[in-house]
Amino acid sequence: APLMLRLAWHSAGTYDVCSKTGGPFGTMRFKTEQSHGANNGIDIALRILEPIREQFPILSYADFYQLAGVVAVEVTGGPDVPFHPGREDKPEPPVEGRLPDATKGSDHLRDVFVKQMGLSDQDIVALSGGHTLGRCHKERSGFEGPWTANPLIFDNSYFKELLGGEKEGLLQLPSDKALLSDPAFR
Structure with a gap:
């Protein structure tokens, strides 16, 4: 579950309000975004999820990754999180460096x-x-x-x-x- 919440956050946490780019739009499926330094280990979550996602082709990657985060919170005792499907997958990932750096204040x-x-x-x-x-x-x-x-x-x-x-x-x-x-x- 922790890896799924991290996947959902790392997908969403790239959003840029000014350029309206990044965000939870399924781009974590691309090796280029997986290779961003902050995403080390995300590939583990993706490997676990892919066989499940293949069973639900109607769901976009974007929705599936966010749903994984919702389920992670709920199955570990957290609150019920409303899920709203309808995200479309974007064709290319955001630039590297948009996620917070844990070493900074x-x-x-x-x-x-x-x-x-x-x-x-x-x-x-x-x-x-x-x-x-x-x-x-x-x-x-x-x-x-x-x-x-x-x-x-x-x-x-x-x-x-x-x-x-x-x-x-x-x-x-x-x-x-x-x-x-x-x-x-x-």
Whole structure:
């Protein structure tokens, strides 16, 4: 489930409000987007999903990848997420470098989420809560470990762990710590 949520986010997180490019339009199916540095390991999710997707040719890749994220949240105990089909697959991927860089702080987060995507500080905090699922793998991101004690349950433990300070065995990325250090995020 964590990989599916990551796939859905990495597909959507490339959106640029000014150029109206990027976003959840199925372009992760292209090797060029899979090879973007931030997408290391996404190919695992795609390999798992492809035999399932082939059974439902009526669904676009765009809808299928977002549906995988919706299901990931729901089966791990998260809220019911409304799913609205109808996305069309785009013919080419966005340029590399649109996803947030985990090594950077609040200014960078705002550059990506607010300026690029047209979202708000509140959205940054809410979307960061997705880190309640999954973990980082050193060979993919340079970081190692889960954010929470139970990375297969979607709940608010990411925020509890973040507010509780650093703990042995749990990960806090610089981008996570920015949520604490910048008063506008609190």
